[in-house]
Amino acid sequence: EDQVTQSPEALRLQEGESSSLNCSYTVSGLRGLFWYRQDPGKGPEFLFTLYSAGEEKEKERLKATLTKKESFLHITAPKPEDSATYLCAVQDPGTYKYIFGTGTRLKVLA
Amino acid sequence: DAGVIQSPRHEVTEMGQEVTLRCKPISGHNSLFWYRQTMMRGLELLIYFNNNVPIDDSGMPEDRFSAKMPNASFSTLKIQPSEPRDSAVYFCASSSQQGAYEQYFGPGTRLTVT
Numbered sequence: 001e002d003q004v005t006q007s008p009e010a011l012r013l014q015e016g017e018s019s020s021l022n023c024s025y026t027v028s029g030l031r032g033l034f035w036y037r038q039d040p041g042k043g044p045e046f047l048f049t050l051y052s053a054g055e056e057k058e059k060e061r062l063k064a065t066l067t068k069k070e071s072f073l074h075i076t077a078p079k080p081e082d083s084a085t086y087l088c089a090v091q092d093p094g095t096y097k098y099i100f101g102t103g104t105r106l107k108v109l110a
Numbered sequence: 111d112a113g114v115i116q117s118p119r120h121e122v123t124e125m126g127q128e129v130t131l132r133c134k135p136i137s138g139h140n141s142l143f144w145y146r147q148t149m150m151r152g153l154e155l156l157i158y159f160n161n162n163v164p165i166d167d168s169g170m171p172e173d174r175f176s177a178k179m180p181n182a183s184f185s186t187l188k189i190q191p192s193e194p195r196d197s198a199v200y201f202c203a204s205s206s207q208q209g210a211y212e213q214y215f216g217p218g219t220r221l222t223v224t
Contacts, residue, residue, distance in 0.1 A: 034212060043114075043201050043215030044153070087153065095166055098143075098213065100153040 003027075004090055006101035013108050016077045021104045023088035024070040031091040033071050034098070035064050038085045047073075047086075078108045112136075114216035116202050122222045128190040131219045134183055135204030143213060144177055144187050145201040153201070159185065192223045 007022045025033065032051050036044035048057045050066040057064050061082065063074045073086055085105045089098040115134040123129055135142050143158040157167040159179045167177070174193070179185040189196055199220050203213040 032211075036215075041218075043203075043217050046212045046214060049212050097155050097158070097166060097169075102152040 004088060004099050004101040006086075006088060006104050008104060009102070010105040011107070013075075013078055013106070015079055015108055015110050018074070018076045018078070020075070021073040021086055021106070022070060023073070023101055025088075025090045025099075026069075027090050027092065027099070029093040031093050031096075033066055034089045034091075035071070035073055036087040036089070038087055038103070044087055075106070078106075080108045080110050082106065083108045114202055114204055114214055116200075116216035116219050118219060119217060120220045120222075122224065123192055124224055125193055126191045127223075128188065129192045129196075129221060129223075131187040131200050131202075131221070133185045133187070133202030133216060135185070135202070136214055137183070139204035139206050139214075140182065141205045141207060141211075141213075142179060142185050143203040143205075144185070145203065145215075147199045147201060147218070156187070189221075192221075194223045197221055197223050 003026045005024045013019055032049050034049050035047040037047055038044045048064040053066055053068045055066050061076050065072045085103040087100055087103045089100040091098055117132045141160050144156040145153050146156055147153045156169045157177045158165055162179045175189055177187045199218045201215050201218045203215045205211045205213045
């Protein structure tokens, strides 16, 4: 069965303290891995799509990387406005359905 | 672009009542997804449509749930009769094509069934 596991569940950082979030997955034949940011009371906001091992994408203080079994979301010198829940999802190759992880709740303290 | 539009944003209803949630996808997108999010189970896919046709409804919890997409710009998710365990945030999302393409989510409808 396809699975997506995110760690840690929650993370508290001081402003400027860089860290990484992990998304590990088990799916045969990855079509795509997606990262989203979700603020309280809002819908998930699309950040990145990664398709193949070795691929990297960046946006401001965020960089997403992909290996054959996991993806990392690196946050460099975070600011309080980066506080949110970060979700990753993989697409089931047979059904096109997205399988979401339970997310990492990030809190960046000023 | 206005993004995905959902209504109502909040719905409070009594057990046994019918509830209808509405969604307008991004113009030009031809895949539409309905999700439910709870603290216990996270984000779960209920059903998705491609070109207005339901493709996979295996996530619909039971026969009390039904979804329609009468045209490319409108979809509904109906719960009849509603139960307290249906309380959750329901999201609609759309994407430009079926396949490994990013989905864009609406703001959600917070449903409370008392």
